[in-house]
Amino acid sequence: MESKYEYEFENIKLEVESTANDSLVVKSTDFFYVCPKCGYSIASDEASKLSEYEDYRPGVARIEKNNKSHNNPFGKGKCSNTSLIRYSLHHEFKTDVAKISFECDTSDYSTMLSVMHALLNSFAHEFSIERRDIKACLTYKKTNGKMEHKIIIYDAVPGGAGHSRRLVTEDGEILKAVIKRAINLLDTCKCSPSCYRCLRSYENQKIHEILDREHALKFLKQFV
Secondary structure, eight states: OEEEEEEEETTEEEEEEEEEEEEEEEEOSOOEEEOTTTOOEEETTOHHHHTTOTTOOTTOSEEOOOSSOOBOTTSOOBOSOOOEEEEOOEEEEEEEEEEEEESSOOOOHHHHHHHHHHHHHHHHHHHTOOGGGEEEEEEEEEETTEEEEEEEEEESSTTOOSTGGGGOOTTOHHHHHHHHHHHHHHHTOOOSSOOTTTTOOSTTGGGGGGOOHHHHHHHHGGGO
């Protein structure tokens, strides 16, 4: 089931689209170089092993220039193959999804990450649900040389629980309420650039330094 609505808040258009039991691809940020013959592999964090390959460069799809042969991982001696192919692990995750598109400048990655986490926190407060029950990510594309980001909010449980789809209503009042609550949460905090009261959490600790309360607040105030 799919729902799609376009709203206009303070002369700025937003589009929200929701789907039930949609598919998301979760991809690992790490990778492996694997021998197609014996299954021997080198993980992305094994720098010393990767450095043995003369043709290794970050992101290269195949490496093979190594004077040393590797051992067969099943105890069958040396492998005759020297070529390793890069693989990344991923899996498909089905859940309920809501995608928010903004017809304004969304090019700044730090700002949009901050907006995303502000909306997540507000959403959890607005609907009295556990913050860990919903998650989000940014999707992006480059148009006319400028990056455009969209926010995807999704239920954390497989199959979905209907949380994210509650954002999508014909009149847009739910989304507006979530934005207003996010503004209030940000505006009543006086930290710089962010803290656990407004944007930070255990789950986003890797990006704490780029989350910015003031940037998120400025962006969201455009819509009220």
